[in-house]
Amino acid sequence: MSAAIQVTNLGYRYHDGTEALRGVSFSVAPGECVGLLGPNGSGKSTLLLHLNGLLPEKPDVAGAVRILGQPVAPDNLETVRRQVGLVFQDPDDQLFCPSVQEDVAFGPQQLGLSEAEVRARVQRALAQAGLAGFGRRATHHLSHGEKRRACLAGVLACEPSILVLDEPTSDLDPRGRREFKALLRQITATKLIATHDLELVVELCSRAIVLDHGAVVADGPTAELLNNEELMLAHGLERPHILRHHHPHGE
Amino acid sequence: MIDDWIGHYHGRRSSPVSRLPAAFKLGLALAMIVGTVLAPPAAVGWFIGMALVLALAVALSRLPLRFLLKRLAWLSPFILSVALVNALQPAVRGSWLAVAVKSTICLLTIIVVSNTTPFSGILRVLKEAHVPGLLITTIALMHRYLFVLAEEAERMRRARASRTFTRERRARWHALSTVVGQLFVRASERAERIYDAMCARGWK
Numbered sequence: 275m276s277a278a279i280q281v282t283n284l285g286y287r288y289h290d291g292t293e294a295l296r297g298v299s300f301s302v303a304p305g306e307c308v309g310l311l312g313p314n315g316s317g318k319s320t321l322l323l324h325l326n327g328l329l330p331e332k333p334d335v336a337g338a339v340r341i342l343g344q345p346v347a348p349d350n351l352e353t354v355r356r357q358v359g360l361v362f363q364d365p366d367d368q369l370f371c372p373s374v375q376e377d378v379a380f381g382p383q384q385l386g387l388s389e390a391e392v393r394a395r396v397q398r399a400l401a402q403a404g405l406a407g408f409g410r411r412a413t414h415h416l417s418h419g420e421k422r423r424a425c426l427a428g429v430l431a432c433e434p435s436i437l438v439l440d441e442p443t444s445d446l447d448p449r450g451r452r453e454f455k456a457l458l459r460q461i462t463a464t465k466l467i468a469t470h471d472l473e474l475v476v477e478l479c480s481r482a483i484v485l486d487h488g489a490v491v492a493d494g495p496t497a498e499l500l501n502n503e504e505l506m507l508a509h510g511l512e513r514p515h516i517l518r519h520h521h522p523h524g525e
Numbered sequence: 526m527i528d529d530w531i532g533h534y535h536g537r538r539s540s541p542v543s544r545l546p547a548a549f550k551l552g553l554a555l556a557m558i559v560g561t562v563l564a565p566p567a568a569v570g571w572f573i574g575m576a577l578v579l580a581l582a583v584a585l586s587r588l589p590l591r592f593l594l595k596r597l598a599w600l601s602p603f604i605l606s607v608a609l610v611n612a613l614q615p616a617v618r619g620s621w622l623a624v625a626v627k628s629t630i631c632l633l634t635i636i637v638v639s640n641t642t643p644f645s646g647i648l649r650v651l652k653e654a655h656v657p658g659l660l661i662t663t664i665a666l667m668h669r670y671l672f673v674l675a676e677e678a679e680r681m682r683r684a685r686a687s688r689t690f691t692r693e694r695r696a697r698w699h700a701l702s703t704v705v706g707q708l709f710v711r712a713s714e715r716a717e718r719i720y721d722a723m724c725a726r727g728w729k
Contacts, residue, residue, distance in 0.1 A: 323721065326724075326725050328721045328724060328725065352727065352729075355724070355725060355726070355727055356727065358725075359725075359726075360722075360725040362718065362721075362722050362725075364718070366673050366715075367715060367718040367719050367721075367722050368719075368722040369669075370665075370666055370669055370670075370719050370722065370723065371665065371669065372644050372645050372648070372665060372668060372669055373643075373645050376645060380723075380726055381726035381727055384726060384727030384728055384729070385727055412644075413669065414669065414672045414673065428726065429726070432726060432727070
């Protein structure tokens, strides 16, 4: 079976000459949930944009990124975007329709589904994201947590097999964070989550990848990586509190 | 704050006017506006008729009068400037009153319709009227991001103000010009990110 995400020796340089990614290689198996860690500016967001074919601007001929065995290339971008659901960092970038239900319906409409099927998917996605009854609300009047969930609903409505999230819990209050984590746990798709929320990684991801200066510096089981204080501190991270305490009754 | 100026009326109570079909309201508004614009200044009967229709619509819409007047005041510089230009031109001096009346009727019509019809309803009518899709998308995005941009401008203005220690007018103008410039750059970068987000969900 081919990997859900296969990245081989991926490099990227921005117009201003900044080298954002250098020789990045890793693969994610179907159904896996992987945390992507790294300090600010380490290239996490840039990497995620590659998974959806939004970068590079010039078509990639080398096939450095493969989704379910298919190279991300101009002629199959549609297929790739169908399979990979990308949740952006700033909800205001993603919620571009006047009302929640229109925004959630956007993806299914682009897929060319019938009106009835679009409606069914919108209802399903809203319920899944804990936003049942929010359909008619104006997107710009939602709270930040609600906006986050509306973004998730918009992507879930496309029923992707791979879910890629860019800092999904930043700016959320503790309850919002807890609820969002619970939502993510219920989703069975393959997940790649770029985040600074180390507790989320400990709770949801079996594996973590650490990116720094555009290169993969560590890739392994979450507990092993996050318990390595030296590694964490060297790359702008820290050993999360949740791993510092002994839980005699847990596990 | 910005919502006060450009947002819909929030205490949107259900009213006989808000329950009317959007297509009917928009059609009627269009007819009223075109009729008013084309009416000769001497057609006092038409203006009085329109004023009565509007008064009835306002009463049935249950929009607070204060809200309407505030909105009208916010938009009236446009009316007043046109009327003023007319008043200064000897050839059409007599028509400044007509211009003021016409513009007030048109503006009030728009204010009443737009505050009793959800924006998505208006877009749906435009779509049904076969307005080009690209234009509808542009209008929808403009409406959506007007608020985001305005909030961003407000945040920047506040941040600027908290570090502005002079009351000198020149410094304030300078600060304002920086904010406007920054806003432009940020808006164009956001536009790129929005486009990416649209592509990610299959936009072609």
